[in-house]
Amino acid sequence: MVDLTTRLGALTLKNPIMPASGTFSEDLADVFDLDCLGAHVTKTITREIRGGNPTPRVCEVQGSMLNSIGIPSKGLDYFKSTILPHYAAYETPLVVSISANDADGFARLCSDVTLPGVAAIEVNISCPNIEEDGKAFAMRPRTTTEVMEKLRAATDLPLWAKLTPNTGETIEVAQAAEAAGADALVVSNTLLAMAIDVRTRRPKLGNLMGGLSGPSMKPIALRMTYQCAKSVDIPVIGCGGIGEVEDVVEFLIAGASAVQVGTATFINPTVMPRLIDGLAEYMHHAGIARISDLVGSVRDEEAADGVVFMEAAP
Amino acid sequence: MVDLTTRLGALTLKNPIMPASGTFSEDLADVFDLDCLGAHVTKTITREIRGGNPTPRVCEVQGSMLNSIGIPSKGLDYFKSTILPHYAAYETPLVVSISANDADGFARLCSDVTLPGVAAIEVNISCPNIEEDGKAFAMRPRTTTEVMEKLRAATDLPLWAKLTPNTGETIEVAQAAEAAGADALVVSNTLLAMAIDVRTRRPKLGNLMGGLSGPSMKPIALRMTYQCAKSVDIPVIGCGGIGEVEDVVEFLIAGASAVQVGTATFINPTVMPRLIDGLAEYMHHAGIARISDLVGSVRDEEAADGVVFMEAAP
Amino acid sequence: METVIEMPTRGALRKGPVAEGMARIKSNDIVTGDYRLMVLDAPPEMLDCRAGQFFHILCPTGESFRPYLRRPMSIYCFDPAAGELKFLYKVTGEGTGALSELRDGAEVNLLGPLGNGFTIREDWKNLLLVARGVGLATLAPLAKEAREAGCTLTAICSARTEALLMSIAEFEAMGAEVIPVTDDAGTSGVEALREVIEGRIAEGGLDAMYTCGSNRILTLLQDIGARHAIPGEIALEQQMACGLGMCHCCVRSFRREGGIVHERVCREGPVFDLQEAMGW
Amino acid sequence: METVIEMPTRGALRKGPVAEGMARIKSNDIVTGDYRLMVLDAPPEMLDCRAGQFFHILCPTGESFRPYLRRPMSIYCFDPAAGELKFLYKVTGEGTGALSELRDGAEVNLLGPLGNGFTIREDWKNLLLVARGVGLATLAPLAKEAREAGCTLTAICSARTEALLMSIAEFEAMGAEVIPVTDDAGTSGVEALREVIEGRIAEGGLDAMYTCGSNRILTLLQDIGARHAIPGEIALEQQMACGLGMCHCCVRSFRREGGIVHERVCREGPVFDLQEAMGW
Ligand SMILES: Cc1cc2nc3c(=O)[nH]c(=O)nc-3n(C[C@H](O)[C@H](O)[C@H](O)COP(=O)(O)OP(=O)(O)OC[C@H]3O[C@@H](n4cnc5c(N)ncnc54)[C@H](O)[C@@H]3O)c2cc1C
Ligand SMILES: Cc1cc2nc3c(=O)[nH]c(=O)nc-3n(C[C@H](O)[C@H](O)[C@H](O)COP(=O)(O)OP(=O)(O)OC[C@H]3O[C@@H](n4cnc5c(N)ncnc54)[C@H](O)[C@@H]3O)c2cc1C
Ligand SMILES: Cc1cc2nc3c(=O)[nH]c(=O)nc-3n(C[C@H](O)[C@H](O)[C@H](O)COP(=O)(O)O)c2cc1C
Ligand SMILES: Cc1cc2nc3c(=O)[nH]c(=O)nc-3n(C[C@H](O)[C@H](O)[C@H](O)COP(=O)(O)O)c2cc1C
Numbered sequence A, B: 001m002v003d004l005t006t007r008l009g010a011l012t013l014k015n016p017i018m019p020a021s022g023t024f025s026e027d028l029a030d031v032f033d034l035d036c037l038g039a040h041v042t043k044t045i046t047r048e049i050r051g052g053n054p055t056p057r058v059c060e061v062q063g064s065m066l067n068s069i070g071i072p073s074k075g076l077d078y079f080k081s082t083i084l085p086h087y088a089a090y091e092t093p094l095v096v097s098i099s100a101n102d103a104d105g106f107a108r109l110c111s112d113v114t115l116p117g118v119a120a121i122e123v124n125i126s127c128p129n130i131e132e133d134g135k136a137f138a139m140r141p142r143t144t145t146e147v148m149e150k151l152r153a154a155t156d157l158p159l160w161a162k163l164t165p166n167t168g169e170t171i172e173v174a175q176a177a178e179a180a181g182a183d184a185l186v187v188s189n190t191l192l193a194m195a196i197d198v199r200t201r202r203p204k205l206g207n208l209m210g211g212l213s214g215p216s217m218k219p220i221a222l223r224m225t226y227q228c229a230k231s232v233d234i235p236v237i238g239c240g241g242i243g244e245v246e247d248v249v250e251f252l253i254a255g256a257s258a259v260q261v262g263t264a265t266f267i268n269p270t271v272m273p274r275l276i277d278g279l280a281e282y283m284h285h286a287g288i289a290r291i292s293d294l295v296g297s298v299r300d301e302e303a304a305d306g307v308v309f310m311e312a313a314p
Numbered sequence C, D: 001m002e003t004v005i006e007m008p009t010r011g012a013l014r015k016g017p018v019a020e021g022m023a024r025i026k027s028n029d030i031v032t033g034d035y036r037l038m039v040l041d042a043p044p045e046m047l048d049c050r051a052g053q054f055f056h057i058l059c060p061t062g063e064s065f066r067p068y069l070r071r072p073m074s075i076y077c078f079d080p081a082a083g084e085l086k087f088l089y090k091v092t093g094e095g096t097g098a099l100s101e102l103r104d105g106a107e108v109n110l111l112g113p114l115g116n117g118f119t120i121r122e123d124w125k126n127l128l129l130v131a132r133g134v135g136l137a138t139l140a141p142l143a144k145e146a147r148e149a150g151c152t153l154t155a156i157c158s159a160r161t162e163a164l165l166m167s168i169a170e171f172e173a174m175g176a177e178v179i180p181v182t183d184d185a186g187t188s189g190v191e192a193l194r195e196v197i198e199g200r201i202a203e204g205g206l207d208a209m210y211t212c213g214s215n216r217i218l219t220l221l222q223d224i225g226a227r228h229a230i231p232g233e234i235a236l237e238q239q240m241a242c243g244l245g246m247c248h249c250c251v252r253s254f255r256r257e258g259g260i261v262h263e264r265v266c267r268e269g270p271v272f273d274l275q276e277a278m279g280w
């Protein structure tokens, strides 16, 4: 009997598969029973009503995609009146993703979504911090510490910090988030990228640049997952380019305790239930009884410790 | 008559296509006449003889590759006695890529390769700086300034600074390199990534992590090329995932004055001459007379200026 | 000892209103120019459709085409009795290029039916549709629904040349009156169209108008609709990623009391109120 | 006005010693188990080969397999007169999986011939090769070269089971004496092999030994070679990216005076001195 139960600090999930913020909503219930998932994660919400970015908001690149949606949000009230009650129908724990432009507003929102029916709060600190130079909170350890301390003080719920790959200080940021009281890290958000239509010479995204997600992100997110798992004691949730059972296993081996699936759901909307079944089957055939037998089991003894912190490759 | 001539500061190239360091050597002369290229760029050389990293040194990821070769080098003497004379047989200008672990050693090497037959020096400042915490020089503006000032003082040859994508400060680093006297920027080196063999649970690279190159890098390198071209006045040489004529055109439109082709040569060793011919044909059909008519011609008026410096996407 | 695999989601892939699965290609031939007709053998759960709905198609990767995202395609024809689903598409890029290479007997992964179809209110009797080019694919199934609702339908079919006019026979078979117009004949311009439509209105009245795609025709119909208080609907297009309402990439702007709002083409659309739609 | 395109590299793709281009598949069938034989119609510039050299093959991307890098494959057989090139390969992953799906008549992009082949010194008369599994592919063309050089060749062919023994007829057709050994029969162990080879040496002497692939056999032959002062060569494998010597990913370690050195399997190899090669 394969046991897919996954522990994320105080939270126990029935399996390690959950959606990535912004690539999931109650609309997916049209395709399968959402109660099979390990957790539900909302699109990032903001306090105010926001319109989002100009279209086109997505484009393709070789085997992956870019997006610049811009966190359109119907605001906090709509979340409380409509979204939260909707998820009450499910047993699966609900994780609410939130964001704000400044640390105090972020903390207030965090406090306001600390509500019955919310199992954890994912803080999208990969979004621009307009008090500083517009760089995301999670680009630097200092701004990570500042915002995470305020967020920690604002809620008793498990607090997941979602990191950005657009930094040269992944490990320092991860450690700052842990020190400031994060209960888990989500690794990671999308990587800033661009595409131009050579015919029209216009950027393919209305907002000029956007975030790379999908298979191209996998080796980058896997590296970050490994770096984070090696340098913090809180659980790491892997995210980036996951679409096949082997991807899930690879992230677990690298040190992730659970994974989020984003872009793959666009290509194959039933991918998450397929991954849950496929993971059980894989573990059965490989004789692996528990998820924890996989987590962090990478055989990296031979590779020198020094290179864990290596920052340049060739 | 299409004119492929490309100006890179003091240097004029007969076309904008050149190889990326580490993916090219005199061995390619077995396949085509290397004199068709806009420039020749050597593998990064170091003063000392170096062995390089443990094998496996490359692996595949979805539609791209990782490498961790580790700059094996036969040293400066071998370069002078064997490599440099070899390239004397060609008209095409020779660009020598160099690297070192500390700024003073880097500058001394730079001075030592300032030799007849060398047209420009590409400084691989994406390599670890062991005087600091092992992070590459080009990860921070301060360390970029320090090393680039010493390098600038060490040579009168055109100095190309090769940037790393493993930073959250691309624009600041680009401006630091320019301010310290770089004549051009090469954008960029590989992005730190990882892959694990789920069967053996071992890292797929002997050195644990390695650099992502190939098509997955394209939207990232294109974004950096655009950011750099917008924020400095020296020419930018695009590099990352280029393999088709449309890719070359896309980088030129984004602001690159020339491009380097790396991984694509492994897949298709004749890709560079094909790109040169294909670019001429493309320009002919599109009615574009000169390379300079393409460079930086991106129609980004509609996209707000503010987002140029945006650092987080969704 | 035989171990038992716990299948935590067994039964999770139960049928929701939207199906995801394979359909087998019966034929996939050129209609005219770059237009192709794909006829599929589809399972019953995919055939509970409305005119105006669409499928999100996973176009296969091969040597020459490497699409990544799914591609939205209107339902050109659905026939639950025959187990058939048809798409009429124009080959324009990676995705439709990949579709065009599929041979008879190949399978293709479909997600759908998706979105909201056209409305025919009970009190509407005289309907008009204006379709151009591949817009026919979206509007064609309205003919059948109109007939089933006991309405008379006039279809203005527009194309660059006569050779590119498609589906006229199909419309006529459904009892619709077809008015072909072409650029070649100079009959497809906005003013020419206005005359034809105003003529219809003068003759017998119009209860509703339907269109899709073209900005020019949208503006014309909005103007005529506003003057004569004739309601209408338009099917819109937009880049799509998920097709289900999750990603918010497919929004368009609409005029509403209180200001301009964004709605998702895949979820609130693709069919929208004619007057609320904004040009692009 | 007709403009002229300047083609700056016209003539640049002139024939170097290494060719890159397409070859058409004549057949691609299962030999035994996971082993397949691919027979290609190759252009003359690809057929100026030596035993031990290899080609770097661009395996096609499809729905089921998506290899990215090229895959190195030894030349199993080359016949300039017939315009034929053959590869014997074992289906193990993405690349060889993709190759195995190619149908007769399909084209595949080859780069080669690459690397250095085996040496047969003029004064060598009695040669021995030890091949296991797919190592046969690498060593097989030595039989023809040995015959052309007027040497006698003994081929010890090793496999898991008798069914997996390949190419015995081909070796015999080239006048080689074949000694089949299998795990099933218990004849393929190191000590059994040692006995056979020592027997040969005792009988008539051996001038050179050739092998490839297996660490176990390498150690055995190094030991025998050192005892009896018999030279030898080994063909080595390593992950490859460029195949041409540019990327330095394919190195292996070798014992030389002065210490251990790295050499590129694609450029300095794949054939190396038996005693210098180091186990892995
Ligand atoms: C609801 C809906 C129904 C449609 N029905 C039909 C139909 O019945 N027949 C038909 O031929 N076409 C239809 N289209 C348009 C069709 O989706 C595009 O032509 C197709 O996506 C082009 O893909 P491509 O890869 O061939 O082109 P590319 O230019 O390579 O596409 C690049 C990207 O742009 C997107 N894109 C390009 N054109 C459009 C467009 N017009 N609308 C939305 N996204 C686009 C693609 O989906 C892809 O993500 C419909 C679009 C929508 C939104
Ligand atoms: C010079 C040379 C000659 C060879 N000749 C033959 C031959 O004639 N017949 C044959 O069946 N095989 C031969 N091989 C091995 C063959 O290259 C590999 O089996 C093949 O690359 C496996 O690819 P894959 O995608 O099917 O396997 P995967 O496991 O999916 O490959 C993953 C990666 O590992 C590399 N790789 C895997 N195994 C090997 C290996 N043994 N050597 C080098 N790289 C490897 C692949 O190239 C690829 O980059 C040769 C190898 C070399 C270096
Ligand atoms: C269309 C789209 C919208 C997204 N919106 C959000 C968001 O609102 N908040 C957030 O934290 N991440 C957002 N993301 C990032 C994803 O949650 C995820 O981190 C990223 O896509 C990498 O995972 P993937 O490769 O599996 O998609 C979005 C991604 C996409 C593609
Ligand atoms: C095998 C390999 C070796 C490389 N070696 C070097 C090097 O020595 N110095 C350097 O500056 N960049 C090196 N690079 C990086 C390339 O020059 C280039 O910046 C990168 O690969 C991105 O371009 P591409 O996607 O076209 O390959 C190497 C890349 C590869 C794949």
Ligand code: FES
Residues within 6 Å of the ligand: C239, C240, C241, C242, C243, C244, C245, C246, C247, C248, C249, C250, C251, C264, C265, C266, C267
């Ligand atoms: S395509 Fe995702 S919301 Fe419409």
Ligand code: FES
Residues within 6 Å of the ligand: D239, D240, D241, D242, D243, D244, D245, D246, D247, D248, D249, D250, D251, D264, D265, D266, D267
């Ligand atoms: S494979 Fe590139 S040097 Fe051998």
